[in-house]
Amino acid sequence: MEVFPVIDLFAGPGGLNEGFSSVRDERGDFAFQTLASFEMDTFACQTLRLRATYRELVRSEGDLRPYFDYIEGKRTWQSVLTGDFKRAYETAKAHVYQVELGERNRPAVDSFIEQQLGPEKERGHWALIGGPPCQAYSLAGRSRRTGDELFAADHKHFLYREYLHILSKFMPSIFVMENVKGLLSSKVGDSSMFQTILSDLKRLPSGVSYEIRSLVVDAAPQDLEPSDFIIRSENYGVPQKRHRVILLGVRSDVTGSLPRRVLNKADGPVTVRAAIQTMPGLQARMSKRQPTIDRDWPAVQKEALVEVRLRDVESKPEPVKAGTLAVDEYEAWLHEERLSAPIQHQPRMHMVSDLVRYRVMAELAEHLGKSPKYTDLPTSLHPEHSNVGKASTPFTDRFRVQIWDAPATTVVSHIAKDGHYYIHPDPKQARSLTVREAARLQSFPDNYFFEGSRTQQFHQVGNAVPPLLSRQIGNVVADMLRSLEE
Incomplete structure (x- = not known):
């Protein structure tokens, strides 16, 4: 053919x-x-070359072990650049033009x-x-x-x-x-x-x-x-x-x-739950660039969670029913049995105020069945902006929880700057999404590796x-x- x-x-x-x-x-x-x-973009070109090398190895039935050793961090670039891998890379490099x-x-x-x-x-x-x-x-x-x-x-x-x-x-x-x-x-x-x-x-x-x-x-x-x-x-x-x-x-x-x-x-949507629930749970670390911590954040969180759990909800949206065939096809497309663990699945560091806010917002999202606005939070967790609480407050959805039983909102390149729009739906994890979770929402296979720093990886995922x-x-x-x- x-x-x-x-x-x-x-x-x-x-x-x-x-x-x-x-x-x-x-x-x-x-x-x-x-x-x-x-x-x-330099780093996108590096990603293109690496992925084209993988495809060339698949098509030529070459040895894929060096590729997986590299993307899992087991071997350096120079150490894998031999044999089948080097020949595939030279072929791949010839068609990527920066x-x-x-x-x-x-x-x-x-x-x-x-x-x-x-x-x-x-x-x-x-x-x-x-x-x-x-x-x-x-x-x-x-x-x-x-x-x-x-x-x-x-x-x-x-x-x-x-x-x-x-x-x-x-x-x-x-x-x-x-x-x-x-x-x-x-x-x-x-x-x-x-x-x-x-x-x-x-x-x-x-x-x-x-x-x-x-x-x-x-x-x-x-x-x-x-x-x-x-x-x-x-x-x-x-x-x-x-x-x-x-x-x-x-x-x-x-x-x-x-x-x-x-x-x-498709016979129905693929939800956030189907996309990322199987990923290992992670806890985010606190940012090293903390402002002066002058509040008892554990106490603030405890009080806010009590308020959230006591909130009355008149009607809660029905969860979306995922498509059976669509989920099966999606999982088959993503799956890579040769990986010992998910790659590029490390959480960002966050300020303690955002960690608390993410935790409470995820709880509130479960309660409401939809992502809340930050004005739905107890006032103790409102961002310290001069216009918060006013009728003209802009971007009241600047913090957004992704909902388990619905497709995600659009993953855009702004995810490289902060994770506020991409809060993990699990309250216990209290963090934004990782590069791999964002890549799954974009439907990149689990063996697809993005070159560059984490910021550059997020940028590439959001632009794809x-x-x-x-x-x-x-x-x-x-x-x-x-x-x-x-």
Whole structure:
């Protein structure tokens, strides 16, 4: 069977790539081969190279022990860089290109793609995937820059043009472009960014054009609404309410050969409980950067817990019933029997005030059946901000407990800065989520290792596309490409 080339733009730590790379045909052969991954972040590139080394070892049936020894911290990088591992790494390293995509670097990027794809007449069918950086489109990013006169000129608004440049020059049969839901409401001046991108896709400089399809609504392109391009990850077996705009583009000269296909919904959600309950319990340590401890925090916690447990609740939401098949598929996707213990599962240190607050909020969440706002806490645990308690208090949900029997809220890159939005649902653990727990909510396999410091690891996890969702998209794309080969 044909192995289809893939080029990955703005690759991050490789969420889209992981999903596509895992797709197999009915004989068990891999459907895709990644020829190039472009990413500017140093640590994300290190993660991409390491993961590509693992895939190369799997495909070549090489010795995987050095890989697992390295990610479990049993051996150093230099000590594993021999034999099968070194050969796989050299192959993997050749396709990961660290570069900031932009007009200045177009000649080098174009040259590399031409080298990887080979002569145009011999290329056959292939796919372009990726998601231009989303900070300029996200609701949070826009709110932080309200009143910023330079916002409209931010080059990040227009990085999608690098994606379109490669479409125009190299003309893949199919492309997948991912971005935040805020793209639909983002404007530069009076222009809708979403409509601008769609218009640009219809008039690429080379003359090639693409039909833009939805992966969740089976309708002709002219009948689609902007909201029809939103994929809600929790509907497809990912334990997270991550809503993203994903465009499926089909080159106009092959559209007639490719009937529309949409993703199949899961039989129910995968919950936080299904994702992280089996992880070993941990206790967070107190931060070394403590303010002067002038309160009896054990007494404050005890008094607050009594108040929380006495609280009356008129109605408590019904817990979500998890999908049986979805949970089975998710667990099979994550599981790695060769690991002796979960990797990258160390808790952050927290200030004692936050440890107490997390404990009480998790208890209150169990009581209410939903995450409380910090204004629901006893006043003894309110943050010491001057505007707390006022009608105009902003961000009353700045502390958020993840609920056991529901998909998690969206894991975003801000998790790298603090864990307030990602409080563990178990009151006894009284901490924020670890890198591995966040990775599980993003559906990264347990043997997926993120390079860099813990902050950099969190940043990569928060910026990724859920690989389990990507695999489902990859299956659709592979079927479409196979039909073109028949």
